[in-house]
Amino acid sequence: xxxxxxxxxxxxxxxxxxxxxxxxxxxxxxxxxxxxxxxxxxxxxxxxxxxxxxxxxxxxxxxxxxxxxxxxxxxxxxxxxxxxxxxxxxxxxxxxxxxxxxxxxxxxxxxxxxxxxxxxxxxxxxxxxxxxxxxxxxxxxxxxxxxxxxxxxxxxxxxxxxxxxxxxxxxxxxxxxxxxxxxxxxxxxxxxxxxxxxxxxxxxxxxxxxxxxxxxxxxxxxxxxxxxxxxxxxxxxxxxxxxxxxxxxxxxxxxxxxxxxxxxxxxxxxxxxxxxxxxxxxxxxxxxxxxxxxxxxxxxxxxxxxxxxxxxxxxxxxxxxxxxxxxxxxxxxxxxxxxxxxxxxxxxxxxxxxxxxx
Amino acid sequence: xxxxxxxxxxxxxxxxxxxxxxxxxxxxxxxxxxxxxxxxxxxxxxxxxxxxxxxxxxxxxxxxxxxxxxxxxxxxxxxxxxxxxxxxxxxxxxxxxxxxxxxxxxxxxxxxxxxxxxxxxxxxxxxxxxxxxxxxxxxxxxxxxxxxxxxxxxxxxxxxxxxxxxxxxxxxxxxxxxxxxxxxxxxxxxxxxxxxxxxxxxxxxxxxxxxxxxxxxxxxxxxxxxxxxxxxxxxxxxxxxxxxxxxxxxxxxxxxxxxxxxxxxxxxxxxxxxxxxxxxxxxxxxxxxxxxxxxxxxxxxxxxxxxxxxxxxxxxxxxxxxxxxxxxxxxxxxxxxxxxxxxxxxxxxxxxxxxxxxxxxxxxxxxxxxxxxxxxxxxxxxxxxxxxxxxxxxxxxxxxxxxxxxxxxxxxxxxxxxxxxxxxxxxxxxxxxxxxxxxxxxxxxxxxxxxxxxxxxxxxxxxxxxxxxxxxxxxxxxxxxxxxxxxxxxxxxxxxxxxxxxxxxxxxxxxxxxxxxxxx
Numbered sequence: 001x002x003x004x005x006x007x008x009x010x011x012x013x014x015x016x017x018x019x020x021x022x023x024x025x026x027x028x029x030x031x032x033x034x035x036x037x038x039x040x041x042x043x044x045x046x047x048x049x050x051x052x053x054x055x056x057x058x059x060x061x062x063x064x065x066x067x068x069x070x071x072x073x074x075x076x077x078x079x080x081x082x083x084x085x086x087x088x089x090x091x092x093x094x095x096x097x098x099x100x101x102x103x104x105x106x107x108x109x110x111x112x113x114x115x116x117x118x119x120x121x122x123x124x125x126x127x128x129x130x131x132x133x134x135x136x137x138x139x140x141x142x143x144x145x146x147x148x149x150x151x152x153x154x155x156x157x158x159x160x161x162x163x164x165x166x167x168x169x170x171x172x173x174x175x176x177x178x179x180x181x182x183x184x185x186x187x188x189x190x191x192x193x194x195x196x197x198x199x200x201x202x203x204x205x206x207x208x209x210x211x212x213x214x215x216x217x218x219x220x221x222x223x224x225x226x227x228x229x230x231x232x233x234x235x236x237x238x239x240x241x242x243x244x245x246x247x248x249x250x251x252x253x254x255x256x257x258x259x260x261x262x263x264x265x266x267x268x269x270x271x272x273x274x275x276x277x278x279x280x281x282x283x284x285x286x287x288x289x290x291x292x293x294x295x296x297x298x299x300x301x302x303x304x305x306x307x308x309x310x311x312x313x314x315x316x317x318x319x320x321x322x323x324x325x326x327x328x329x330x331x332x333x334x335x336x337x338x339x340x341x342x343x344x345x346x347x348x349x350x351x352x353x354x355x356x357x358x
Numbered sequence: 359x360x361x362x363x364x365x366x367x368x369x370x371x372x373x374x375x376x377x378x379x380x381x382x383x384x385x386x387x388x389x390x391x392x393x394x395x396x397x398x399x400x401x402x403x404x405x406x407x408x409x410x411x412x413x414x415x416x417x418x419x420x421x422x423x424x425x426x427x428x429x430x431x432x433x434x435x436x437x438x439x440x441x442x443x444x445x446x447x448x449x450x451x452x453x454x455x456x457x458x459x460x461x462x463x464x465x466x467x468x469x470x471x472x473x474x475x476x477x478x479x480x481x482x483x484x485x486x487x488x489x490x491x492x493x494x495x496x497x498x499x500x501x502x503x504x505x506x507x508x509x510x511x512x513x514x515x516x517x518x519x520x521x522x523x524x525x526x527x528x529x530x531x532x533x534x535x536x537x538x539x540x541x542x543x544x545x546x547x548x549x550x551x552x553x554x555x556x557x558x559x560x561x562x563x564x565x566x567x568x569x570x571x572x573x574x575x576x577x578x579x580x581x582x583x584x585x586x587x588x589x590x591x592x593x594x595x596x597x598x599x600x601x602x603x604x605x606x607x608x609x610x611x612x613x614x615x616x617x618x619x620x621x622x623x624x625x626x627x628x629x630x631x632x633x634x635x636x637x638x639x640x641x642x643x644x645x646x647x648x649x650x651x652x653x654x655x656x657x658x659x660x661x662x663x664x665x666x667x668x669x670x671x672x673x674x675x676x677x678x679x680x681x682x683x684x685x686x687x688x689x690x691x692x693x694x695x696x697x698x699x700x701x702x703x704x705x706x707x708x709x710x711x712x713x714x715x716x717x718x719x720x721x722x723x724x725x726x727x728x729x730x731x732x733x734x735x736x737x738x739x740x741x742x743x744x745x746x747x748x749x750x751x752x753x754x755x756x757x758x759x760x761x762x763x764x765x766x767x768x769x770x771x772x773x774x775x776x777x778x779x780x781x782x783x784x785x786x787x788x789x790x791x792x793x794x795x796x797x798x799x800x801x802x803x804x805x806x807x808x809x810x811x812x813x814x815x816x817x818x819x820x821x822x823x824x825x826x827x828x829x830x831x832x833x834x835x836x837x838x839x840x841x842x843x844x845x846x847x848x849x850x851x852x853x854x855x856x857x858x859x860x861x862x863x864x865x866x867x868x869x870x871x872x873x874x875x876x877x878x
Contacts, residue, residue: 215487217480224466224477231464234428235477236449294468348516 038288038343042303045332046310053314060317067191070199071264073309075100075257077202079280080287080301081209082253085246087284088213090226090293091148093247095137096254096280098159100273103129103258105163108175108268115181122184126259127252133159134251138244148247156277164270177266188263198260202302205253210298222246226293282329283308286336307332376404378440379568380425380456380537385434387420394420395431396592402537402568407559409579409600410572412589413612413830418572419461421589422541425570426458427451455536457529459543463522465514472497472510475529500528505554520547524554531558538562539570544578556582574662574867576605588612606860609867613830613859624818628838629653630688632822633705633791635674638683643669644846647683651791656813656823658837660830661866666846667826668710671793674824675707676700688790701730706784708777710795710826716780719769723761724750726768727782753782757812774798777809785816792816795826810836830859844868 107126190197213219287304289296387395427445481492497510588595588611633651644666676697687703727750842850842865850865
């Protein structure tokens with residue numbers, strides 16, 4: 001249709017009719033700035049926390065301490081990257097902690113049963129276990145139309161139960177470092193240019209997911225689905241298929257997190273990853289991912305994960321009881337939500353001003 | 359596909375003799391027991407603008423949703439280029455070249471305007487990556503053609519309704535539409551914007567597309583369209599060249615019913631003015647609405663869906679706020695935005711949607727019926743079931759509610775009997791003004807006349823009744839006066855003697871009294 005239309009001066013409207021104010025032009029830049037402000041805000045909080053902690057305890061920034069921090073953050077970050085994809089579609093996956101546990105136990109068992117398995121295969125196997133769990137979640141959500149909150153609350157217990165059942169019916173209630181091949185164990189402490197490899201894995205995951213969400217049609221459609229599900233349906237987006245995909249990818253990433261967990265802690269029992277699901281959602285929300293979908297970035301979620309992990313390690317250094325961590329996380333979530341709401345109201349007011357005519 | 363040339367249709371330039379692009383044959387669609395479409399038909403030709411008109415509930419929007427792939431028809435066929443097709447979902451309809459502009463814009467508030475327009479069709483670079491710069495440029499080019507000054511990168515959130523509609527139009531324009539369906543797109547647009555929209559529709563038509571235009575504004579229909587199809591009660595009535603029709607003829611075909619004798623309003627000598635509404639205004643919804651209602655009178659608010667009738671009565675009752683004006687009940691000014699004060703002053707409102715707003719579906723008949731009086735009936739802060747039951751029994755007898763037991767949940771009752779429970783609930787507060795919004799929607803004919811008889815009897819007992827209704831026969835049969843609302847304004851006040859279907863319909867569609875005068 002465009003071709004013939006361009007030939008004729010369609011709708012040649014007088015300038016005074018055609019142009020409301022030109023200031024509408026800058027609305028996009030405004031939004032961009034606010035998104036950056038949002039992510040800079042978390043970064044600022046992180047810097048503040050680190051500076052305060054370093055003042056209290058200069059050894060906080062010692063090499064080993066930072067490396068431990070990054071190792072802990074790696075697992076949460078990978079989970080947060082996957083969770084972001086799901087939350088953006090106006091869903092949530094509460095089963096990721098259990099998926100992590102199941103995948104960690106599965107990959108551990110694989111290495112015990114077949115010690116010669118290459119690390120790559122172990123990683124892929126862990127991700128496959130997670131993907132199957134995600135497929136189950138996603139299929140129930142997308143096909144049966146059951147709210148994801150309920151579905152994944154159910155599978156949270158189901159997957160954990162499966163894990164326990166498996167462990168108790170085999171003779172391995174716990175897999176210890178001694179049972180694992182040394183090639184795999186060295187992965188946990190491996191470094192590249194001084195940076196833990198596990199953290200680099202997390203960085204790669206975040207960059208890939210971030211690039212996908214921003215650059216591909218199906219990635220944008222995930223945002224569309226979360227922003228206005230009915231509009232998504234009317235504009236021909238295959239909503240079910242996209243939501244299913246988001247759950248499968250999230251499952252696979254939770255599986256990957258399980259393998260990273262195995263490599264880091266090297267002691268696997270059926271409680272691995274317990275309670276992680278809410279921590280992951282917290283990281284995403286603190287990172288500016290809207291819980292009702294449609295907006296937020298995986299980079300923000302990753303920063304949120306880093307911040308929450310840092311709080312956990314920094315509080316003891318500041319002389320506070322580690323039990324304060326939960327309170328601090330709670331305060332942070334509330335602050336993040338308040339900040340988002342304030343920014344949103346401000347933005348809405350300013351955009352309305354721009355849209356107002358005559 | 360975005361840049362593909364127009365399909366090989368002869369540029370008939372509005373003469374209406376192009377080939378048939380899309381046709382509906384004998385299409386039926388039911389929702390539960392309600393038949394929205396029964397033997398609907400439509401034929402859209404290349405290079406033609408086609409109008410679809412009909413009363414509220416005639417099935418126009420359902421027909422649009424069939425074309426859009428949202429609803430699959432129960433019976434009948436959809437033909438594309440003479441071949442039967444199944445428009446299984448919106449994506450299939452799009453692939454077939456059908457673009458739909460809905461009455462309500464369907465945008466993604468969090469995404470940019472450009473992304474909204476090109477969702478799923480973004481220009482790509484190598485490796486299927488989205489070309490962001492190209493996206494903004496194409497969007498800007500579209501906006502330039504439309505004469506819209508919007509930033510492609512701003513989010514859709516916060517756009518005015520008119521701007522949202524322009525984005526929808528840009529979206530429809532941006533893809534290779536062979537059929538453009540516009541479901542009342544002009545409701546939210548100002549004159550200039552309507553002109554822009556029509557310029558787009560005309561250029562699409564000139565390039566061989568078929569345009570389906572749905573509107574209640576006859577001036578626009580006759581201005582733009584080559585042929586007009588009239589629908590009534592889900593059925594096809596007629597299709598004619600616009601130049602062979604007059605507004606009067608179209609209106610008559612839309613209404614096309616005999617006013618039945620189902621509506622036994624008894625003559626009552628009206629008493630004192632009990633409800634006075636002066637200059638009531640809610641910006642963007644309705645403005646400067648003034649009217650009086652006397653005791654014993656039934657006054658109907660008639661008009662099209664979306665004209666603002668329900669909003670007016672909701673503001674009078676205090677559910678919605680208003681910006682200017684006043685409401686007086688029996689001479690005393692009523693505090694605005696305070697339903698409790700309105701109830702205390704003697705107003706009762708039976709809302710439009712009884713399932714959502716009128717009843718607590720899970721609660722028993724007796725609980726529902728006494729819900730408005732739970733404080734008066736309580737003794738020492740406690741409600742006894744016996745008091746509730748006695749009270750409910752009295753009212754259900756007066757209104758002839760047919761319920762198994764009064765302790766049954768109200769959801770087990772038929773629609774008509776549910777409506778009686780809502781009425782009982784409000785009548786037991788002994789109001790002086792009763793406002794009923796669509797009192798017989800979705801009620802079978804028998805119960806309908808019972809509700810009418812009841813309203814008439816209440817008026818005879820001195821109650822002032824304000825009735826919002828989309829059913830013309832009901833309005834004409836029941837009302838002593840018909841207040842016609844069009845686009846948020848009270849445009850006419852027609853006494854019973856002069857009220858007929860033509861006069862009400864013409865006023866409601868904004869044809870003003872000038873045409874109505876001629877018709878008389």
